[in-house]
Each structure stands twice: as C-alpha cells, then as structure tokens.
Amino acid sequence: MGGLRPWARCGLLMVAHWLALGLGAVVFQALEGPPALRLQAKLRAELATFQAEYGACLPTGALEELLGTALAAQAHGVSSLGNGSEAGTWDLPSALLFTASILTTTGYGSMAPLSAGGKAFCVVYAALGLPASLALVATLRHCLLPLLGRPVAQVAVRWQLAPARAALLQAAVLGLLVTGTFVLLPALVLWGLRGGGGLLEAVYFCFGSLSTIGLGDLLPGRGRDLNPVLYHLGEMALLGYLLLGLLAMLLAVETFLELPQVHAMVKFFGPSGPSTTEDQGDILGQDALALSTLPPATTAPEQAPAC
Amino acid sequence: MGGLRPWARCGLLMVAHWLALGLGAVVFQALEGPPALRLQAKLRAELATFQAEYGACLPTGALEELLGTALAAQAHGVSSLGNGSEAGTWDLPSALLFTASILTTTGYGSMAPLSAGGKAFCVVYAALGLPASLALVATLRHCLLPLLGRPVAQVAVRWQLAPARAALLQAAVLGLLVTGTFVLLPALVLWGLRGGGGLLEAVYFCFGSLSTIGLGDLLPGRGRDLNPVLYHLGEMALLGYLLLGLLAMLLAVETFLELPQVHAMVKFFGPSGPSTTEDQGDILGQDALALSTLPPATTAPEQAPAC
Numbered sequence: 001m002g003g004l005r006p007w008a009r010c011g012l013l014m015v016a017h018w019l020a021l022g023l024g025a026v027v028f029q030a031l032e033g034p035p036a037l038r039l040q041a042k043l044r045a046e047l048a049t050f051q052a053e054y055g056a057c058l059p060t061g062a063l064e065e066l067l068g069t070a071l072a073a074q075a076h077g078v079s080s081l082g083n084g085s086e087a088g089t090w091d092l093p094s095a096l097l098f099t100a101s102i103l104t105t106t107g108y109g110s111m112a113p114l115s116a117g118g119k120a121f122c123v124v125y126a127a128l129g130l131p132a133s134l135a136l137v138a139t140l141r142h143c144l145l146p147l148l149g150r151p152v153a154q155v156a157v158r159w160q161l162a163p164a165r166a167a168l169l170q171a172a173v174l175g176l177l178v179t180g181t182f183v184l185l186p187a188l189v190l191w192g193l194r195g196g197g198g199l200l201e202a203v204y205f206c207f208g209s210l211s212t213i214g215l216g217d218l219l220p221g222r223g224r225d226l227n228p229v230l231y232h233l234g235e236m237a238l239l240g241y242l243l244l245g246l247l248a249m250l251l252a253v254e255t256f257l258e259l260p261q262v263h264a265m266v267k268f269f270g271p272s273g274p275s276t277t278e279d280q281g282d283i284l285g286q287d288a289l290a291l292s293t294l295p296p297a298t299t300a301p302e303q304a305p306a307c
Numbered sequence: 308m309g310g311l312r313p314w315a316r317c318g319l320l321m322v323a324h325w326l327a328l329g330l331g332a333v334v335f336q337a338l339e340g341p342p343a344l345r346l347q348a349k350l351r352a353e354l355a356t357f358q359a360e361y362g363a364c365l366p367t368g369a370l371e372e373l374l375g376t377a378l379a380a381q382a383h384g385v386s387s388l389g390n391g392s393e394a395g396t397w398d399l400p401s402a403l404l405f406t407a408s409i410l411t412t413t414g415y416g417s418m419a420p421l422s423a424g425g426k427a428f429c430v431v432y433a434a435l436g437l438p439a440s441l442a443l444v445a446t447l448r449h450c451l452l453p454l455l456g457r458p459v460a461q462v463a464v465r466w467q468l469a470p471a472r473a474a475l476l477q478a479a480v481l482g483l484l485v486t487g488t489f490v491l492l493p494a495l496v497l498w499g500l501r502g503g504g505g506l507l508e509a510v511y512f513c514f515g516s517l518s519t520i521g522l523g524d525l526l527p528g529r530g531r532d533l534n535p536v537l538y539h540l541g542e543m544a545l546l547g548y549l550l551l552g553l554l555a556m557l558l559a560v561e562t563f564l565e566l567p568q569v570h571a572m573v574k575f576f577g578p579s580g581p582s583t584t585e586d587q588g589d590i591l592g593q594d595a596l597a598l599s600t601l602p603p604a605t606t607a608p609e610q611a612p613a614c
Contacts, residue, residue, distance in 0.1 A: 032397050067374070
C-alpha cells in the first residue's frame with residue numbers, strides 16, 4: 001500500500017502552494033504598501049484641511065456621517081456624485097452585466113444586491129446557473145475542440161511529434177490564441193478608446209475580467225460625464241467579452257488539465273495505484289457493477305486502487 | 308456529415324443560455340431597482356440637506372471634491388474613516404487574503420493594486436498561479452475522490468444501482484456534503500459571530516465566496532471599531548475558507564462534468580460522431596500517431612470524427 005509516502009508527496013505539494021501564496025503576499029505588500037499609505041495620507045490631509053478651513057461651521061461628526069453614508073452607498077453601487085440617470089443603477093444593460101458577472105463568477109462588485117430578495121435570488125440563480133453554464137461550455141467545447149485540434153494534429157504528424165509533445169503543442173497554441181485574441185487585442189482596443197491610462201492597465205483589466213478574478217477597481221465610474229448611450233454600449237461590449245472570454249478560458253483550462261505532462265505530475269504526487277483509464281476521479285468505473293453505459297473501451301479492469 | 312443540424316442544436320443551447328441571462332437580469336432589475344433608487348434618493352437628500360445647512364461656508368465644489376477623493380480611495384481599498392492601523396491597508400494578513408482572492412479567482416475588490424508594478428505583478432502572478440492551483444487541485448482530487456467514492460460505491464452495490472445512477476448518487480452526495488460543510492455550516496458560524504444581519508446574508512456571503520463570484524459587498528469595513536487581532540483572525544479564517552472551499556467546489560464541478568447524464572447531454576447537443584473514449588476534446592488521441600504514452604486501453608480507434 002502507499003502508506004504515508006504518497007500522502008506526504010501530496011502534502012508537500014500543498015506546502016509548496018502555501019509558500020507560493022505567502023511569497024505572493026509579501027511581494028504585493030512590498031509593491032502596494034507604500035502607494036496605499038501615500039494615498040491614505042493624502043486623503044487624511046485633505047480631510048484635515050477641509051475640517052480646518054470649514055470645521056467651524058460644521059457640527060462635530062456631520063461630515064463623517066455624510067462620508068460614511070456616501071461610502072456605504074458606493075459599496076453597493078449607488079453613486080452620490082454627478083446627476084446619474086433617473087433610471088437609477090439597475091437599468092437593463094447594467095442588470096445584464098451584473099447577471100453575466102454572476103454567471104461567469106467574475107463578480108466585479110461595483111453593483112451588488114441590497115434587498116434580501118435580491119440576495120436570495122442571487123444565491124439561487126448562481127446555484128442553478130453555474131452548473132448550467134458549465135454544461136453549456138462542455139457542449140461548446142465538444143463542438144469546437146475538433147476544429148482547433150485538427151490543424152495542430154496535422155502539424156504534429158508532419159513534424160512527427162510524439163502524442164505527448166503534440167498535446168503540449170495544442171495546449172500552447174490554444175493558450176497563445178486565447179491570450180492574443182482575448183487579452184491583448186481587447187486591451188489594445190480598450191487602450192485606444194480610453195486615451196488615458198497605459199496599455200498595462202488595459203491588459204490588467206482584461207486579464208482580471210477574463211480570469212474571472214474581477215476585482216472591479218477599474219470599471220468606469222458611474223455618474224461621470226459619459227454619454228449614456230456610449231456607456232451602455234460599453235457595458236454590452238464588456239458583457240459579450242465576459243461570456244466569450246469565459247468560454248475561451250475554460251477551453252484552455254480543460255486542455256491544460258488533459259495534458260499528459262499534467263497527468264504525469266498528478267500521478268507522481270498522488271497515491272500510487274493502477275492508472276485509471278478514465279478521469280482519475282471516477283472510481284465508480286472500477287468499483288461498480290460490470291454493466292456500464294460507457295463504451296466498453298473505457299471500462300477499467302475491476303480492481304481496487306492501492307492508496 | 309452533421310451539417311447544420313448539430314450546430315443548430317449547439318446554437319439553440321446558446322440562445323437558451325442568453326434567454327436565461329436576460330431573464331436573470333430582468334428579475335434582478337425588478338428586485339433591486341427600487342431599493343437602489345431609494346438609497347440614491349436618501350443619499351441625495353442627505354447631500355442636499357448638508358449643502359443647505361452648511362453650504363454657506365463651503366466654497367462651491369469643495370465638498371464634491373472631497374467626496375470624490377474619498378470614494379476613489381475606497382475603490383482601491385483605502386479607507387478615509389476611522390483611525391485605521393498605522394501599517395496601512397497592506398499588512399501581512401490582508402496581503403495574504405488579497406493573494407488568496409487572486410489565486411482562487413474570487414477577487415473581492417476591497418483591495419486592489421494601485422501601482423503599475425503591482426498591477427503587472429498581479430497579472431504575472433495570476434497567469435502562473437492559476438494553472439499551478441489547477442494542477443494542485445487535480446492532484447488533491449486524485450487523492451481524495453477514491454476516499455469519497457468508495458462508501459458511495461458500496462451503497463450502490465448494495466442497492467444494486469446501475470452505474471449511471473450510482474454516478475448521480477455520488478455527485479448528489481458530494482454536492483450535499485459541499486453545501487452542508489462549506490456553505491451552511493460556515494454561514495451558521497458567521498451568523499452567530501456577527502450578531503446583526505440575518506442567516507440569509509451569511510449564506511449569501513459564504514456562497515458568493517465559495518463560488519468565487521466574490522462581489523465583496525459584505526466584507527467587514529476597515530476602520531470600524533474592530534479589535535485588530537480579531538480582524539486579522541477573521542481575515543485568516545476567510546483565507547482558509549477560500550482555499551478549502553475552492554478545492555471542494557472544483558471537486559464538485561469535475562464530478563458534475565463527469566456525470567453520464569451530462570455526457571449524454573453534451574453528445575446530444577454536440578456534433579455527431581463516434582463517441583471518443585477519452586475526454587471529448589482530446590482529438591489528438593484519434594488523429595495522432597499510434598504510439599501513445601497513455602495506457603493501451605484508452606487509445607481510441609484511429610478514425611476522424613464526423614462533424
């Protein structure tokens with residue numbers, strides 16, 4: 001049996017992961033600590049100046065109360081500055097963008113449900129919608145990957161690559177395609193449209209949206225001097241981007257996970273046992289009855305894996 | 308060949324997805340539009356009252372400028388209220404939580420990089436860290452799923468369930484386990500600890516974090532009267548929750564995608580062709596050379612799929 005050693009390897013991998021997490025945190029701290037402190041100091045200085053110049057006419061705490069309300073409202077996507085549209089925050093394009101950010105798990109947070117009903121519906125909608133989106137993506141992948149795989153397969157045959165290398169090539173090509181079409185190209189377009197801000201910021205925003213991280217710090221502010229039609233067009237463009245991009249990302253992810261190299265790593269770090277012929281996790285293929293709905297070629301020999 | 312019909316089916320599925328998106332948006336709009344408008348009105352009324360009472364001593368635009376600076380700072384996680392710690396926003400526990408929110412793609416957004424270096428590092432770190440996290444989860448799944456699958460397999464044998472139903476049972480059990488352990492239980496704990504707010508809000512927060520949506524609207528505000536030690540403990544608890552929860556979620560997702568029922572749906576809606584013996588997408592197993600690094604039982608007969 002595997003005893004402790006395979007679990008020790010699994011454990012080592014987890015420790016390595018936590019170290020990487022800690023390392024990232026330390027680097028972020030070093031990069032971001034000073035700018036954040038400077039912004040905080042600047043803000044406090046402005047507050048202090050304001051209080052000094054006009055504090056005489058303001059009752060104690062009135063300003064803090066107003067600020068508090070404004071900040072809390074912004075956390076829920078309600079803007080206190082500018083005229084804002086009379087339709088409020090939840091016009092249809094914005095609602096569509098919010099819904100898409102839920103379904104793609106991006107979750108920008110620039111808008112969030114306030115009411116109990118909204119929060120409950122959010123949970124239910126996501127609980128039903130996320131598996132549905134996953135199934136949809138699996139179907140689209142079933143349609144699309146052959147189209148993508150065939151040119152690569154032809155190249156692989158011509159260069160006489162071993163299947164493992166061919167798989168790596170396919171993954172690399174897909175990765176480059178996704179990065180080029182869904183990160184660099186949109187970033188360039190965004191950079192051109194925005195005028196201000198650098199290309200880096202545009203890449204940062206596109207990458208954050210595509211990877212479904214969705215920090216939400218760079219969404220255009222509400223209530224600024226933006227033509228409403230342009231603003232809504234931008235929202236719809238972002239919505240389409242999120243949906244397309246998610247599909248592309250999941251294609252790339254699944255391709256990555258199927259790489260023979262990744263399979264080899266999983267086997268190396270995981271508990272020892274006979275290699276399964278299906279996805280590693282589908283133990284039922286081994287333990288269940290001989291009758292199977294899957295094609296005979298996939299039925300693994302019936303034996304319990306050593307663990 | 309399949310011609311248009313299979314693609315028409317794929318297309319129908321996408322149209323159904325968009326309809327579901329639109330329906331969700333309309334419901335959110337109905338639920339959330341009024342509360343947001345009320346909050347906006349309340350905020351404007353407070354602003355107007357403030358201006359009316361004290362506007363005489365304030366130069367035009369001074370208040371708007373201050374508000375603007377405060378709101379912009381908050382969008383980047385810098386709080387203008389309260390004393391705040393001298394260490395600033397990026398103390399180590401907060402940096403760890405931010406890094407974890409990147410690696411799990413949750414992306415709350417309550418903190419976000421300000422500097423160009425931070426943004427660039429964010430992209431690089433995520434681009435490297437996300438695949439690494441995926442590989443780690445695949446490995447852990449390899450270790451864990453047999454443990455989970457065996458009791459279910461035994462039950463399936465005793466009840467004499469067909470493998471398809473057994474797989475569904477396994478998925479359902481895993482789904483319930485994940486929901487119970489990683490949504491309901493933490494929500495109950497959070498509800499108890501918070502005092503205020505309902506159980507629904509706690510469930511909403513836990514579900515949003517677990518599914519990596521991460522709206523970030525319910526993270527405890529900085530600068531409130533929270534004991535720093537307790538606050539950091541809470542951050543660390545949330546960090547552990549995100550990491551554990553992501554693993555559980557991905558386990559559940561992969562199990563869902565492997566269900567024979569989902570495979571059947573994918574085949575139904577996808578282009579017709581011989582069933583592949585590996586994951587649907589791995590076309591290379593069919594088009595590449597006969598030599599294969601995978602065990603012989605998985606090598607599909609070499610034929611081009613009809614599409």
